[in-house]
Amino acid sequence: MGATRTTAARQPGQGPAADTGFAQMMPDAFVERYLEAPGAFVAPTAEARAAAMEIVGRTYDAANYAAKFGIFDDWKTVATSGFDPDTQVWEVVKLRNDSVLKYSAGIMKELSLLLDSVNMDNGSSSDDDSGSGPAADAETMDISQSEADDAEDSDDAEDSDDAEDVALESSGEEANADEDDGDSDAAAADPNAPKPSILDDEFFSLAEVEAFADEGEEEEMRYRAILAGDYPKAPEGEDEGESSDDDDDDESIDMFQDVGGLDDDDDDDEDSDMDGEGAAGPRADEMKYADFFSPPIGPKRGTAKPADDKPAKRVKFDAGAAGESDAGSESDSDGDHPVPTRKSNLFDDEDDDSSKAGTDNKSEFERRQEKLQSMISKLEDEAVSDKHWTMIGEVGSNKRPKNSLLAEDLDFDHVQKPVPVITQESTVTLEDIIKRRILNEEWDDVERKKDIQAKPFRPSEAVELSDKQSKKSLAEVYEADYMAQRAGDQFVPEDETKLAAAHKDVDSQLRNLFVQLDALSHFHFAPKPAVADITIRTNAPALQMEEKLPVSMTHADQLAPGEIFDKKQRHAARTGDIVGDSELSREDRKLRRQRQKGHAKKLALQKAAQKGPAPKPSAPPEPAKGKVKATKAR
Amino acid sequence: MDEDAEDELIISADQLLVSTTAAAAAGSAGPSSPAAGDKPDFAPLSAKDERGARGEIRRVRVPPHRLSPLKRDWMKIYTPVVEHLKLQIRMNPKARMLEVRTCDETEDMGAVQKAADFLRAYCLGFSPEDALALLRMEDLYLDTFEIKEVKTLTGDHLSRAIGRLAGKDGKTKYTIENATKTRIVLADSKIHIMGTFQNIKIAKNAISSLIMGSPPGKIYAHLKIVAARMKGRF
Numbered sequence A: 001m002g003a004t005r006t007t008a009a010r011q012p013g014q015g016p017a018a019d020t021g022f023a024q025m026m027p028d029a030f031v032e033r034y035l036e037a038p039g040a041f042v043a044p045t046a047e048a049r050a051a052a053m054e055i056v057g058r059t060y061d062a063a064n065y066a067a068k069f070g071i072f073d074d075w076k077t078v079a080t081s082g083f084d085p086d087t088q089v090w091e092v093v094k095l096r097n098d099s100v101l102k103y104s105a106g107i108m109k110e111l112s113l114l115l116d117s118v119n120m121d122n123g124s125s126s127d128d129d130s131g132s133g134p135a136a137d138a139e140t141m142d143i144s145q146s147e148a149d150d151a152e153d154s155d156d157a158e159d160s161d162d163a164e165d166v167a168l169e170s171s172g173e174e175a176n177a178d179e180d181d182g183d184s185d186a187a188a189a190d191p192n193a194p195k196p197s198i199l200d201d202e203f204f205s206l207a208e209v210e211a212f213a214d215e216g217e218e219e220e221m222r223y224r225a226i227l228a229g230d231y232p233k234a235p236e237g238e239d240e241g242e243s244s245d246d247d248d249d250d251e252s253i254d255m256f257q258d259v260g261g262l263d264d265d266d267d268d269d270e271d272s273d274m275d276g277e278g279a280a281g282p283r284a285d286e287m288k289y290a291d292f293f294s295p296p297i298g299p300k301r302g303t304a305k306p307a308d309d310k311p312a313k314r315v316k317f318d319a320g321a322a323g324e325s326d327a328g329s330e331s332d333s334d335g336d337h338p339v340p341t342r343k344s345n346l347f348d349d350e351d352d353d354s355s356k357a358g359t360d361n362k363s364e365f366e367r368r369q370e371k372l373q374s375m376i377s378k379l380e381d382e383a384v385s386d387k388h389w390t391m392i393g394e395v396g397s398n399k400r401p402k403n404s405l406l407a408e409d410l411d412f413d414h415v416q417k418p419v420p421v422i423t424q425e426s427t428v429t430l431e432d433i434i435k436r437r438i439l440n441e442e443w444d445d446v447e448r449k450k451d452i453q454a455k456p457f458r459p460s461e462a463v464e465l466s467d468k469q470s471k472k473s474l475a476e477v478y479e480a481d482y483m484a485q486r487a488g489d490q491f492v493p494e495d496e497t498k499l500a501a502a503h504k505d506v507d508s509q510l511r512n513l514f515v516q517l518d519a520l521s522h523f524h525f526a527p528k529p530a531v532a533d534i535t536i537r538t539n540a541p542a543l544q545m546e547e548k549l550p551v552s553m554t555h556a557d558q559l560a561p562g563e564i565f566d567k568k569q570r571h572a573a574r575t576g577d578i579v580g581d582s583e584l585s586r587e588d589r590k591l592r593r594q595r596q597k598g599h600a601k602k603l604a605l606q607k608a609a610q611k612g613p614a615p616k617p618s619a620p621p622e623p624a625k626g627k628v629k630a631t632k633a634r
Numbered sequence B: 001m002d003e004d005a006e007d008e009l010i011i012s013a014d015q016l017l018v019s020t021t022a023a024a025a026a027g028s029a030g031p032s033s034p035a036a037g038d039k040p041d042f043a044p045l046s047a048k049d050e051r052g053a054r055g056e057i058r059r060v061r062v063p064p065h066r067l068s069p070l071k072r073d074w075m076k077i078y079t080p081v082v083e084h085l086k087l088q089i090r091m092n093p094k095a096r097m098l099e100v101r102t103c104d105e106t107e108d109m110g111a112v113q114k115a116a117d118f119l120r121a122y123c124l125g126f127s128p129e130d131a132l133a134l135l136r137m138e139d140l141y142l143d144t145f146e147i148k149e150v151k152t153l154t155g156d157h158l159s160r161a162i163g164r165l166a167g168k169d170g171k172t173k174y175t176i177e178n179a180t181k182t183r184i185v186l187a188d189s190k191i192h193i194m195g196t197f198q199n200i201k202i203a204k205n206a207i208s209s210l211i212m213g214s215p216p217g218k219i220y221a222h223l224k225i226v227a228a229r230m231k232g233r234f
Helices: A002-007 A020-035 A046-064 A088-113 A115-120 A125-129 A132-152 A154-170 A172-183 A206-228 A240-250 A268-273 A318-333 A352-359 A364-384 A424-440 A474-490 A494-521 A586-610 A622-633 B002-009 B022-027 B047-051 B064-072 B074-084 B111-124 B128-136 B156-166 B168-180 B197-212 B216-231
Strands: B057-061 B088-092 B097-101 B141-146 B183-187 B190-195
Touching: A020 A046, A088 A115, A474 B128, B057 B111, B064 B074, B064 B111, B074 B088, B074 B111, B074 B128, B097 B111, B111 B128, B111 B141, B128 B190, B141 B197, B156 B168, B156 B183, B156 B197, B168 B183, B168 B197, B168 B216, B190 B197, B197 B216
Parallel strands: none
Antiparallel strands: B057 B097, B088 B097, B141 B190, B183 B190
């Protein structure tokens, strides 16, 4: 498809001018059918595609014959016979299109900015001025892009073509202007028409400086207006230099542009759009003063040289109208040289209009006086008016605007020490100190302060004097002293034993009480403190039964006291004396023997009495056995 | 010559002891000059030999205000004198004299003097128990002085001084007694103090300052210090 495109639809020899109906009829129809009825592009149809391709093809052909593009390649026809349509023909076309694309991309950037303005300024004259040439410029880009897309994907290309056509349509008129701008060489910067001033000398011209400053200001204003959306009109009766300025403003400056290679073909965009300073193509190191500035006037600089026809710069807002009128009037008045109108005098602070009007008429003195007067009036106004709130003195919050303190740098005394900022370093140092202190055991424990004056040395106050009559006599007092001296701590005077006992009792009671209180109040168990105590342990059996019977019985125990001692009897046995055998007298011995005999007799009689009842022969045990047996059987 | 006579009278330690020094030996001409190198060895004398043929007798006059207390405390007086000192004592009611004399059983020659002191203390006004300390301790002394020896006071001043000395219910007097371990007897304008020498001195100072007019509180403070010092709590 792409291969046939280049040769189809048009005769190669025909230029775009031959097709007069192209600019109006075809695009309009396309617009009506496809752009204003956007639903047409929802579903791809063969009709829409064909129409789009038709337009694209035409623009591409038109672009081919632009004089500009003669520099790329002078292709009139492309021999496509024998080429493989998909790849080889495409490669050929691509060779051409690449360079075109590059250039076209730059142009598209500019156009994108001016889209809206062109819509608004439909009736502007500049639009009418546009010819087919600039249209071709934009269209060329679109065509080239569409050609690129075609080979790859037909469906996508259609959509992209449509999009580009929209852009194309809207920016068609503007592109013409741009084309015109691009075609023409930008005029060199005109040296200002000399306006004689005191400061002028060989090299310096005040008028030039002011003109330069005005230029910069106007550019700045224009740029701002464009950004704000208020696109300036094309200047009246000006050539492309003005527009080129617009281009210059709109296009961002390439900071990395190789200044030395200004004449390179690659940078044709910047080259053509610049003010013509580098249009001649001097290299950076070949640029000279004469390229930029007109030769210094010198002392003879009173007459203005005929400068190039540099149009007066006009700012495109209301003030500009006045400037324009001034410019127009001045240019009319001065036939010799077009005096460029300046909006601002660089060294004037006041309104330019008022001063400008009479600048020429006033003398040096008058001007200085005027300046002084203006300064004086300004100072007077300041003096009369209210002071700034910072100069008033004590200011409350109602005297100053809201949040105005935040903007002010206040200086006041800080009463407290500033809070130390805790940084990583400070933490690390602190931790080091802590570790060192712990290792060295340098603690900062608080030590209890002892008040030296608090406790005077008064041992006498511990002594208690008794004012009662002492119960001890003097002898006992000295006796106690003596005994205390002898025995030391072991001696406890008598009356103090009771006291000591009482003390001990109280002590034990208190100890008991405290143990109980501790048990109640402490969470942990605290056992009772051990008290040294002597306990007598008898190794007695745990079980002790009361014995009524005596364990042993002696003769002496058995005797009654009356038997031991009898007052009436005198013999040895009864008086209670313990006498041995050798001590007994004869009679006593006799008595004793009689007594013993009598005892023996008695005993014998008693025994005989016990055994007295004649012991009967015992019953034979046989019947008992039988009984026993009987019982056992049961 | 006089010097020699004086030397004879004075019995110095040199004479009693054996001394090889020529000066002492040459000068001395004492009656009991021992032979050089020999130490005399005397057996203790028995009581009989000590007192000689005649026994000693002491008489102590009993003032009228002590007569009835004497009757009341007779046994307390009689017993220690007779049983411990082994003396003989009797009261002569007509002459109002207490008489003490040695007997065969007496062992200690100084007992008579002690008994006399004991009786005298009782007659001054001390209780028999307090006076008994005189018998038991040898270091106790009796000191008597009058108020006018300290300061001349008359009439009400004197009465007030006596009142100051005694204190309310005898408080001040007892305080001094307890602090200094003495016994004090206030007999109108006479003051008797019984105790050891040092204690008597302290008590006397306290009483003198009281007579002079210092307030009892001051005396108490001073006595406190004294008592603390005596108890050993410096």
